[in-house]
Amino acid sequence: MAPSSLPEGQPALRPRRLVIAGMEGCTGCAVCEVRARGICSALNDQELEQLARAAVRVTMPPGRVFVEEGAKADAFFNITAGTAKLFKSLPDGRRQITGFVGVGHFLGLAVSDRYAFGAEAIDQVKVCRFSRERLEMVVEEFPRLERRLLSEAANELVAAQEQMLLLGRKTARERVASFLYEQLLDGYGNDIPSGAKLHFPMTRADIADFLGLTVETVSRTLSGLRRDGLLAMGAGHEISVMAPARLQAIAKGEEG
Amino acid sequence: MAPSSLPEGQPALRPRRLVIAGMEGCTGCAVCEVRARGICSALNDQELEQLARAAVRVTMPPGRVFVEEGAKADAFFNITAGTAKLFKSLPDGRRQITGFVGVGHFLGLAVSDRYAFGAEAIDQVKVCRFSRERLEMVVEEFPRLERRLLSEAANELVAAQEQMLLLGRKTARERVASFLYEQLLDGYGNDIPSGAKLHFPMTRADIADFLGLTVETVSRTLSGLRRDGLLAMGAGHEISVMAPARLQAIAKGEEG
DNA sequence: AGACTGCAATGATGTAAATCAACCCACGCA
DNA sequence: TGCGTGGGTTGATTTACATCATTGCAGTCT
Numbered sequence: 001m002a003p004s005s006l007p008e009g010q011p012a013l014r015p016r017r018l019v020i021a022g023m024e025g026c027t028g029c030a031v032c033e034v035r036a037r038g039i040c041s042a043l044n045d046q047e048l049e050q051l052a053r054a055a056v057r058v059t060m061p062p063g064r065v066f067v068e069e070g071a072k073a074d075a076f077f078n079i080t081a082g083t084a085k086l087f088k089s090l091p092d093g094r095r096q097i098t099g100f101v102g103v104g105h106f107l108g109l110a111v112s113d114r115y116a117f118g119a120e121a122i123d124q125v126k127v128c129r130f131s132r133e134r135l136e137m138v139v140e141e142f143p144r145l146e147r148r149l150l151s152e153a154a155n156e157l158v159a160a161q162e163q164m165l166l167l168g169r170k171t172a173r174e175r176v177a178s179f180l181y182e183q184l185l186d187g188y189g190n191d192i193p194s195g196a197k198l199h200f201p202m203t204r205a206d207i208a209d210f211l212g213l214t215v216e217t218v219s220r221t222l223s224g225l226r227r228d229g230l231l232a233m234g235a236g237h238e239i240s241v242m243a244p245a246r247l248q249a250i251a252k253g254e255e256g
Numbered sequence: 257m258a259p260s261s262l263p264e265g266q267p268a269l270r271p272r273r274l275v276i277a278g279m280e281g282c283t284g285c286a287v288c289e290v291r292a293r294g295i296c297s298a299l300n301d302q303e304l305e306q307l308a309r310a311a312v313r314v315t316m317p318p319g320r321v322f323v324e325e326g327a328k329a330d331a332f333f334n335i336t337a338g339t340a341k342l343f344k345s346l347p348d349g350r351r352q353i354t355g356f357v358g359v360g361h362f363l364g365l366a367v368s369d370r371y372a373f374g375a376e377a378i379d380q381v382k383v384c385r386f387s388r389e390r391l392e393m394v395v396e397e398f399p400r401l402e403r404r405l406l407s408e409a410a411n412e413l414v415a416a417q418e419q420m421l422l423l424g425r426k427t428a429r430e431r432v433a434s435f436l437y438e439q440l441l442d443g444y445g446n447d448i449p450s451g452a453k454l455h456f457p458m459t460r461a462d463i464a465d466f467l468g469l470t471v472e473t474v475s476r477t478l479s480g481l482r483r484d485g486l487l488a489m490g491a492g493h494e495i496s497v498m499a500p501a502r503l504q505a506i507a508k509g510e511e512g
Numbered sequence: 513a514g515a516c517t518g519c520a521a522t523g524a525t526g527t528a529a530a531t532c533a534a535c536c537c538a539c540g541c542a
Numbered sequence: 543t544g545c546g547t548g549g550g551t552t553g554a555t556t557t558a559c560a561t562c563a564t565t566g567c568a569g570t571c572t
Contacts, residue, residue: 088421090509096424098417109410116414143399150402153409154365158372160416161354165344167423168352168468172529204550212424217529219551237550253346428559460520470560475521493520 028052029128034080037104042148050141054134060121067108067119074132076108082125083201086117087209097210099159100202106152123201167212170253175211176221177250180231184244192244199238284308285384290336293360298404306397310390316377323364323375330388332364338381339457342373343465353466355415356458358442362408379457423468426509431467432477433506436487440500448500455494 029048034040043051057080060066066077069089079101086107087097098117101107107127110116130138139145166175183200184192200207204215211218222239225231230247232240241247249255285304290296299307313336316322322333325345335357342363343353354373357363363383366372386394395401422431439456440448456463460471467474478495481487486503488496497503505511 086417088417090421090425092509094425094509096421098420109413111407111411111414117417143402146399146402146406150406150409151367153406153413155367157365157409157413157416158367160413160420161342161344161373164354164416164419164423165346165352167420168465169346169350203548209424214530215550216531216552220529223551253348253350459518471520472522472561473559476559479521 029055032080032128034078034104038078039106039145039148039152040078042144043142047142051138054130054138055128056130058127058129060125060127062121062123064121064125065118066121066125066127067115067117069116069118070114073108073110073113073115076106076130076132076135077119078128078130079103079105079107080126080128083122084119084125085122085202085206085210086119088117095209096212097206098163099156100206100210106149109149109153122206172211172213172217172221173224174250174253175213176207176218176225177247179207179211180225180239180241181244181248181251184241184247192241194242194244195232196241196244197234197238198241199236285311288336288384290334290360294334295362295401295404295408296334298400299398303398307394310386310394311384312386314383314385316381316383318377318379320377320381321374322377322381322383323371323373325372325374326370329364329366329369329371332362332386332388332391333375334384334386335359335361335363336382336384339378340375340381341378341458341462341466342375344373351465352468353462354419355412356462356466362405365405365409378462428467428469428473428477429480430506430509431469432463432474432481433503435463435467436481436495436497437500437504437507440497440503448497450498450500451488452497452500453490453494454497455492 029035029040029052030045032040035048040048040051055078058066060082066084067086069087081103083100083102084107085097086099086101087095089095100122101119107119108115139149166178170178180198183198184196187198188196202210204218208215208218213221222231222233225247226233230241230243230250232242234240246255285291285296285308286301288296291304296304296307311334314322316338322340323342325343337359339356339358340363341353342355342357343351345351356378357375363375364371395405422434426434436454439454440452443454444452458466460474464471464474469477478487478489481503482489486497486499486506488498490496502511
């Protein structure tokens with residue numbers, strides 16, 4: 001299916017640059033940069049070739065909404081580059097970002113025939129796009145894929161429960177600390193050095209909508225953490241975490 | 257495995273009555289009351305017999321914590337009677353209930369080897385208990401089960417995203433309305449009559465911990481909805497919904 | 513019957529975070 | 543060179559909800 005049939009929704013936020021979408025540069029799944037990650041890691045080279053025939057490679061500019069809340073759910077996506085945000089909205093514009101998803105993430109599981117959430121590219125995002133039918137065919141052929149999808153779903157479920165705890169019961173300070181610490185784990189694994197640097201592709205507004213706060217509160221809370229010597233702000237939206245252990249303690253709610 | 261090996265955690269809230277746990281009254285999966293629901297519906301009678309051999313039937317009194325947050329995740333549960341609450345806690349006692357689960361619900365999917373959440377019986381709960389290894393064996397034998405589990409997980413994920421929107425962005429009134437409306441859908445399906453009655457097994461404190469509010473706010477908000485003619489309180493914690501459509505509008509955030 | 517206990521409702525007061533409002537800075541563009 | 547625009551920060555004020563405190567009421571144990 002051609003990229004032009006993607007759900008467009010609102011136009012890209014910054015449609016100045018010409019959009020180049022398609023399969024440029026993709027020489028097949030076997031040499032794909034996410035070969036070892038996500039669902040693809042469940043298959044061997046030969047099986048991947050099958051998968052490749054079912055997929056279309058698409059490139060999205062920042063701001064492009066490529067899954068529309070409530071739209072017909074006829075495609076699945078596997079992210080191969082960039083970061084996207086998933087969200088749900090209320091009629092008056094209130095928005096909750098349910099997750100930021102990066103390379104290797106599989107996206108599109110739906111209960112009904114409609115997407116229950118929207119997805120928007122934050123930076124330039126590349127995806128492998130599967131039609132529902134074609135994915136079903138491949139899954140039918142390789143049951144191992146199903147196990148892989150189940151394990152992905154279980155992972156997301158655990159993350160979602162953690163986020164419910166954050167949204168329902170944590171203070172602003174705890175929320176921001178949790179977010180930062182999660183980012184540290186993503187970037188550094190379990191061994192986080194003092195002074196670890198973080199760089200965010202998303203805006204303060206996105207962070208606020210993820211944490212159930214306002215931009216102002218996020219900004220103030222970050223300033224507070226800086227004043228307390230936990231963080232240091234660098235150039236170009238870079239944040240250094242001076243005291244990862246204290247940050248974690250705050251995130252877990254162990255500090256007043 | 258004998259019921260005595262269940263994680264006990266804190267003792268049951270009301271340990272006055274003698275606990276009778278075991279397989280009493282269970283004559284096999286084929287005639288089980290949840291035969292047609294949850295994961296069991298994916299199997300035929302013959303396959304169910306296999307499943308039966310892997311399961312232990314256990315009965316839990318109200319208040320019993322049968323999954324302990326952070327404990328070794330060596331068992332799965334399928335609820336065959338009653339209602340349980342799933343929750344996550346902070347060290348200082350703050351608690352977020354991530355869901356109420358009833359008959360047919362499958363429970364225990366974990367990422368690591370530890371449960372990321374706790375589970376507690378609200379009323380008398382009966383479950384089919386599977387050890388991790390035995391469930392894996394059965395799944396290995398009947399891949400259809402895996403598909404079923406995936407679909408369960410996808411369902412829960414959608415519910416979790418909806419709950420994140422509620423916790424992050426809805427007002428107290430909208431949260432309570434959402435909860436009540438969800439309960440209506442469970443009980444009546446899509447066609448809800450004016451005056452539809454609801455009965456809750458959980459306390460106000462549970463509802464508060466589910467909605468990210470305090471008991472007082474839940475109580476006040478219910479009173480408010482009653483004053484506005486949307487609800488009528490009956491005897492024995494029964495609530496009648498006089499205006500389901502307006503309730504839904506509030507739940508969706510369409511009303512100031 | 514009287515006392516105790518768990519749960520719910522309601523009132524008075526406090527507060528964390530939202531809202532409203534400036535202001536700054538970096539960037540692209542005329 | 544100046545202007546517009548999209549972030550981001552900070553301050554003053556408001557507010558929705560939490561907290562603290564009291565009361566009522568239905569079970570159930572003695």
